[in-house]
Amino acid sequence: MASGLRDQSMESSRGDILDAAANCFMERGYTETSIDDVARSLGATKGRIYHHYRSKADIFAEVFRIGMDMNYAAIEPFRNMGGPAALRWQKMAFAHAVQMVVTKPYQRTVWVGVKMHLRGATTPEQRSVFEELLNYRTEYANVFREAIIQGRQDGDFHFDDLSITNQLMFVTLNSPIFWYAPRAGETRADIEYLAAQVVTAAYRGLGGEEKGKRP
Amino acid sequence: MASGLRDQSMESSRGDILDAAANCFMERGYTETSIDDVARSLGATKGRIYHHYRSKADIFAEVFRIGMDMNYAAIEPFRNMGGPAALRWQKMAFAHAVQMVVTKPYQRTVWVGVKMHLRGATTPEQRSVFEELLNYRTEYANVFREAIIQGRQDGDFHFDDLSITNQLMFVTLNSPIFWYAPRAGETRADIEYLAAQVVTAAYRGLGGEEKGKRP
DNA sequence: TTGACAACATACCGGGTAGTATGTTCATCA
DNA sequence: TGATGAACATACTACCCGGTATGTTGTCAA
Known part of the structure; x- marks a missing residue:
């Protein structure tokens, strides 16, 4: 034992x-x-x-799964929040953006996984594990997608094409995994400022109203 | 001969x-x-x-260079345009977005190149060629960067942190290389509609004014 | 007609890497 | 205290891939 x-x-x-x-x-x-x-x-x-x-692919899948687990955990407090969808979206988007910064290596691995074709050498078993992970990720994305649909119905968001806007929103929220670089002596506040900038840009992109708080 | x-x-x-x-x-x-x-x-x-x-790296460099050549050519008519910087930015951004769709394989290769570390096996000569290409790309990015700086000075754009906003703008404008998929029977108008959506989202993200033309 | 060369295809080699087979060490427990 | 197995390290194999060396074919000029 x-x-x-x-x-x-x-x-x-x-x-x-x-x-x-x-x-x-x-x-x-x-x-x-x-x-x-x-x-x-x-x-x-x-x-x-x-x-x-057992294999390199196994390790990759584990990193992917843990990355997504952390994302789900980060938005969990807000997922079923009451009130307007636009506010719920803001809370989730902020948590997501912070997550991209704080767990960047895992999130980049998720990205690599999404954009990769496991071909040839991989076993059918590994292939099905990978498909499951991609579904896991799609499910997560749908939480945001539904929030912006609801927000548009509420009249808080104003955009034309849903699928394009959805892509643009995610690209914006995920983008720190590409350009964020940790600074010496960085505080939590610094990271949250950065995340707030990202959320603001995405929010504007959705056609969200800004109540006279121009920077 | x-x-x-x-x-x-x-x-x-x-x-x-x-x-x-x-x-x-x-x-x-x-x-x-x-x-x-x-x-x-x-x-x-x-x-x-x-x-x-002569080598795989040579081919890669050629694809990269041609991709960037096409981008420069696309924005050339507007680069030194008169009038407000925000309008110049819109023209260039639209041309850029169309370019991402129309020459997607080349642009994806450029992206791969930017996010890649040419290590070890590559020769010093190849390394310097690659650095030159990265500079070529940085120069191109600076054309847009200067436009949004000018636009902010003109009071047409409203954003806080320049470098973050610049990153977010480019991620948005480039994003079609990741999510665009050609459709059967697609027309030029379809592509331009798509590009317009992308430019609108980026424009909003910059804090650009919208003159009552909500969709 | 023939020699020369461009434009390929074919055959091969060497280095790097995923995965395996086989030690080695050290803590735990009967 | 000796046996057992977890937690590694070392040594080795098989394969893939970038690059090269060599063959083949068609064209054109003299």
Whole structure:
């Protein structure tokens, strides 16, 4: 029987591997990242990684799933919030934007995953896992999509084409994963300021009303 | 001495290779694309490609450069336009957005190049070529950046942080390279409608005034 | 007609990498 | 205290892919 301490250290080791992998996937992409790269960034070797995970694709899927788990957790407090949809959207969008900054390596891995075609070498099993993850992500996106639909019905948002606007909104909210770079001595307030800028731009893009609070 | 006809067919063959390569880079990324993939999509073999180009990196650089050339050409009529900067920005942004749709494979390749770290195997020569291309792209971006600075000074745009807003603007204008998918029987008008939506969202994001033309 | 060369195709080589097989160490427990 | 297995490291293999070396075919000029 495994002791609590052993479980703890094993989970910690697995987590360290995922963190390192997420960083590598962010910096170099999937194929450009070798398992040896991940191992080296941990000060370890392949042996450690293949002791905990069966394949590179498995690690990738885990990073993807955890990234999405964190996103769901971040918007959970607001998902079923009462009041106008536009306000609910703002709360969720802000939480999402902060999340993009704070967990950037994981979110970049999610992005890489969305834009990737797992071809040839991958097993059918891995393929179905991957499809499930993409559905997981689509479901998440739909929470926002429904919020802006409702907001438009309420007369708070004004836009023409739904699907285009939806894409533009997400691209804006996700964009910190591409251009955000951590600064020395950065505070939580700095990050929240940044997230607020992103949400404001997206909100404006949706045709949201601004009550005379021009910067 | 080479005849005009031979030149013609050679240039055409080189162009076909670049088109095929751009498509592959778009669909699979740089490393995931093998030279054999490009050759296969041409119904040819490696021999043809290496007869015209010296390396995979060379082809990539060519696609990048041509993509940027087309962008410069698209905004050229408006670059030194008189009148308010905000209007100049709108003209350029629209031309840019149309360009993202019409030359998507090349633009995706540019994006891949911007987000890529050419490491290790590439020669110093290739490295300097690549740096030059990145400068080429930065210069292009600065044309837009200066337009929104001027527009803010004119009181036509209202935003807080310049560098963040600049990033958000570009992400929005570039985004069709990720989500646009050609439709059967699509007309030029369809594409221009799409581009107009994109420009409107970006314009709103900049805090641009809308003169009572809500959709 | 023939020699030369462009425009490819084919065959091959070497380096890098995912995955495996096999040690090695150390804590835990009977 | 000795056996057992988790948690790694080391050594090795098989394969893919960029690049090269070499063959083949058609065209054109003299």
